[in-house]
Amino acid sequence: MEMQSIEWSLAGKTEFFLGRGLLKSPLWIEKIRSISTRIALITDETVAELYGRILSQQLGAHLFTIPPGEKSKTREWKAQLEDQMIERGLGRDTVLVALGGGVVTDLSGFIAATFCRGIPFVSIPTTLVGMVDASIGGKVGVNTEKGKNLIGAFYSPHSLFIDLSLLDSLSIKEIQNGLSEIIKYGLIANPSLLSETVTMEMRVREGIKIKCKVIKHDPYEKGMRRILNFGHTVGHALEIASKHKLSHGEAIAIGMVVEGTLSGIDTAPFFKPFDIPLRWPKSIEVSEVLSALERDKKARAGKARFVLLDEIGKPRSFEGAYCTEVPLQRVEEALYSYPYC
Numbered sequence: 001m002e003m004q005s006i007e008w009s010l011a012g013k014t015e016f017f018l019g020r021g022l023l024k025s026p027l028w029i030e031k032i033r034s035i036s037t038r039i040a041l042i043t044d045e046t047v048a049e050l051y052g053r054i055l056s057q058q059l060g061a062h063l064f065t066i067p068p069g070e071k072s073k074t075r076e077w078k079a080q081l082e083d084q085m086i087e088r089g090l091g092r093d094t095v096l097v098a099l100g101g102g103v104v105t106d107l108s109g110f111i112a113a114t115f116c117r118g119i120p121f122v123s124i125p126t127t128l129v130g131m132v133d134a135s136i137g138g139k140v141g142v143n144t145e146k147g148k149n150l151i152g153a154f155y156s157p158h159s160l161f162i163d164l165s166l167l168d169s170l171s172i173k174e175i176q177n178g179l180s181e182i183i184k185y186g187l188i189a190n191p192s193l194l195s196e197t198v199t200m201e202m203r204v205r206e207g208i209k210i211k212c213k214v215i216k217h218d219p220y221e222k223g224m225r226r227i228l229n230f231g232h233t234v235g236h237a238l239e240i241a242s243k244h245k246l247s248h249g250e251a252i253a254i255g256m257v258v259e260g261t262l263s264g265i266d267t268a269p270f271f272k273p274f275d276i277p278l279r280w281p282k283s284i285e286v287s288e289v290l291s292a293l294e295r296d297k298k299a300r301a302g303k304a305r306f307v308l309l310d311e312i313g314k315p316r317s318f319e320g321a322y323c324t325e326v327p328l329q330r331v332e333e334a335l336y337s338y339p340y341c
């Protein structure tokens with residue numbers, strides 16, 4: 001098991017292990033038990049059936065589960081899990097292991113940040129989004145009815161175990177969600193990721209490297225970190241306009257095509273080899289997307305801001321702001337002329 005150390009400046013170092021079949025080696029158990037032998041493992045019910053029950057037995061961990069999906073990423077579930085952990089007698093000497101997608105790692109990381117004023121946290125992402133995005137960068141938190149990720153903290157895992165074989169059970173839709181983020185990394189930083197021939201291991205490794213580098217440069221999102229939002233301004237508006245029927249990956253893929261148009265670059269061909277759907281849902285009116293854009297939390301005075309590209313792999317700097325307002329007429333034109341309907 002090859003160990004590397006990754007660093008993002010907000011929370012020091014995280015031990016990082018990546019490989020296929022990593023969890024078959026006893027080393028991951030030894031590593032976690034060397035932090036503490038009192039272990040809580042949080043996962044969702046789907047992942048519990050696939051991996052969680054067996055892994056928690058091997059680890060000698062207390063197992064806690066939540067229903068799968070975004071609806072569990074709440075303050076209420078955080079409180080329930082904390083109460084269950086206290087009832088089992090777990091305290092400050094506990095290490096908390098998160099096994100799951102971004103929902104589980106975001107929620108568990110936030111629990112670890114506040115339980116007994118902070119306990120060590122180990123992340124084992126089981127989705128591609130979790131591996132290349134959610135478990136990287138130290139953002140943890142929950143949603144409220146008013147919006148996503150409104151309550152949270154920066155809290156980085158002590159260690160991160162990425163076992164690519166966990167992806168074998170993942171649905172195509174969830175793989176595509178992760179691939180959309182990887183294509184984003186290709187479009188903003190490393191065009192070699194846009195090639196079909198790159199292995200999944202390289203995609204994950206390079207995706208993590210890019211995210212870590214950007215975050216280290218700009219931990220508080222004052223400038224360069226914004227490039228990670230390429231495609232997300234339009235993508236978020238589409239998710240809202242579709243009442244979340246479009247998945248995040250589908251919405252940001254369309255977002256990257258529209259924001260590519262605003263940049264004068266056709267990004268659509270890069271999605272085709274990965275079979276990522278770019279179809280604009282019939283039920284969504286452009287006017288709904290425009291009003292969601294006005295309410296975007298990153299908008300200034302009702303004017304949405306966009307990350308634009310100078311060329312593939314090179315975001316436009318805008319004097320270090322890395323985003324800009326675009327005249328409404330140009331945004332409307334790009335949306336109305338979207339070719340995949």
Ligand SMILES: NC(=O)c1ccc[n+]([C@@H]2O[C@H](COP(=O)([O-])OP(=O)(O)OC[C@H]3O[C@@H](n4cnc5c(N)ncnc54)[C@H](O)[C@@H]3O)[C@@H](O)[C@H]2O)c1
Nearest residue numbers: 046068069101102103126127129130133134139166169170
């Ligand atoms: N903290 C961050 O920086 C950050 C970044 C990106 C996304 N996120 C958050 O991540 C969440 C989305 O994460 P996600 O896309 O992983 O979704 P998810 O956690 O809801 O997982 C998606 C589905 O896949 C199932 N699943 C997970 N692993 C599986 C496996 N190996 N095999 C079969 N099924 C499996 C889950 O049960 C779930 O139904 C959102 O809440 C988002 O806000 C956070």
